[in-house]
Amino acid sequence: MAAYQAGSIEAFEALYAALAAPLLAYLTTLARDRTVAQDLLQEAFLHIHRSRRAYRAGLPVRPWVFTIARYVWLMDRRLRSRRPQSDQELPDLPVPAEVDGLAERDGLRRALGAVLPDRREALLLHHVWGFSFIEIGQMLGIRPQAAKLRSSRGMGDLRRMLSEIARG
């Protein structure tokens, strides 16, 4: 990040290589549309570029980058809010390792798609992308305890839905 701030394009390429995939997965989770998420990913990297001065050495890079990506999604959602939304199509949502194997992949994604959005976001940020609850709190503007609560409730919902799916 310091090299990128110093003006190295190679450093930007390395940053993109390291972060584009998890960011795309995160944006897909938020937008629930992979094509939209791919557009948002490019927009997010433009915002990251414009705000690179704000990054301070010593701060973890990923919460900073994910927060900007979330902001880009929020702005996009605001712009799209006047148009009718469809939740029918489920995107390729990432699955937490804790529940992977408890059901078929499709069932897992369907269950994950049915978890409340704020709980699903906290759950995935913690269990899939490995953010601490302090980092999630800073990214979402909530207390770490609230982030933990959302994540654990999301996991509870997910397990409940998976057992319902298993029962048929």
Place this chain on the structure above:
Amino acid sequence: MGEEQVRLPAELRDIIARDLHPVAPLGSPVRRAVGMLPLAVALLVAAVIVFGLRRDASRIGPFLTWGASIIQMLLGLALVAGALREAVPGTTLPRRMLGIAFGTAAIAVLTITFMTWTTSPTLIAPGYETRAWGICLTGTILSALPVLAVAGWLAARAYPLRPRIAGALYGIGAGLLADAGWRLFCHFSHPTHVLGAHTLGIVLSGIIGVVGATVVSRRSSVSSR
């Protein structure tokens, strides 16, 4: 979870490469807020130097005169530091902390108002109320403007993703810094005057911060498209 490799689009790489130049990383929010200390001290003593110390200073004592103003000044700087932290992506303040920040500011202002009034109840001479109200309201807002400008610039240089919250924080902070000096000159301690003119000035400064931060944020997002 295995994640696929996402290719960097050539168009995005070109845009970044064209615009890429070295930037100096920002300092910590606290350090940048402390950098505003000379301005805060100047505001604290400006009204006293120009108009003189409040007439009831000997009656209310050094704690309620200088002590209360210094506490208010430090609180104002803390709010500005909070705004500068809020302006950095990934370090946004939780709602509870925002509530504590605004709540502490409100409690401090009300406590200082009440203590000063009970120690030295000073009424405004009949017929002079409106003029005193206008002088103190205008004085507080005008004194807050330099802080609003500097703090607004510092916050905008970060990348506030919630500009209204950052603006409210540094706006109220600027109002507190301005009133910390203005109350050292104004000896009218009646709560209707203090709350109706001085505190209203702090609130209006907060509103100016919100509006200013929102306008700057919209302009920068439009110009960067």
